[in-house]
Amino acid sequence: MALNKVMLIGNVGKKPEIRYLDNQGASPAPKVATFPLATTERFRDRNGEVRENTEWHNIVAWRQLADLAEKFMDKGSQIYVEGRLRSRSWDGQDGQKRYITEVVADSIQLLGKKSDNPGAEGYQAAGAPSAAPAPAAAPGQSAPQAPKPVANVAVSPTPAVSGEEDDSDDLPF
Secondary structure (H helix, E strand, C coil): CCCCCEEEEEEECCCCEEEECCCCCCCCCCEEEEEEEEEEEEEECCCCCEEEEEEEEEEEEEHHHHHHHHHHCCCCCEEEEEEEEEEEEEECCCCCEEEEEEEEEEEEEECCCHHHCCCCCCCCCCCCCCCCCCCCCCCCCCCCCCCCCCCCCCCCCCCCCCCCCCCCCCCCC
16 A cells, blocks of 8 residues: 655745646647745744744646636745655756656645635635535525634543532543
């Protein structure tokens, strides 16, 4: 069994470069976007000073994801990328063997404030999970709000505040 999975949250390093591939007469021509993504780890050293370590990743996005990159991403945009690693090599103009490792994107989600990505509202790229539409409101009532997802919720077993023990559950703790 093998697994090749990458998940990154970071900032786009420069405006994505868009290329159209030779489509051999087929329409539309396949599109590819390439751009660098920076992920920064912050930590405290032995002296208590905050240090940063930035890693740069080469991202490759095809078709609808390339459309998303072209229309809505710019230098500094915060994004979530899910994909797989791909390494390749070629001979450079100077005759030297060159190597590169890239993340081939399977899905991309725009993050940050809506004002950072105007026009991205409602855009859904292939591979990205879709949100369910909000139910319509009855005439004269406001539209119900969709429930917000809850993440990282921990429930600790605490005794009842009133001092009385509650034996209504069979939990072992």
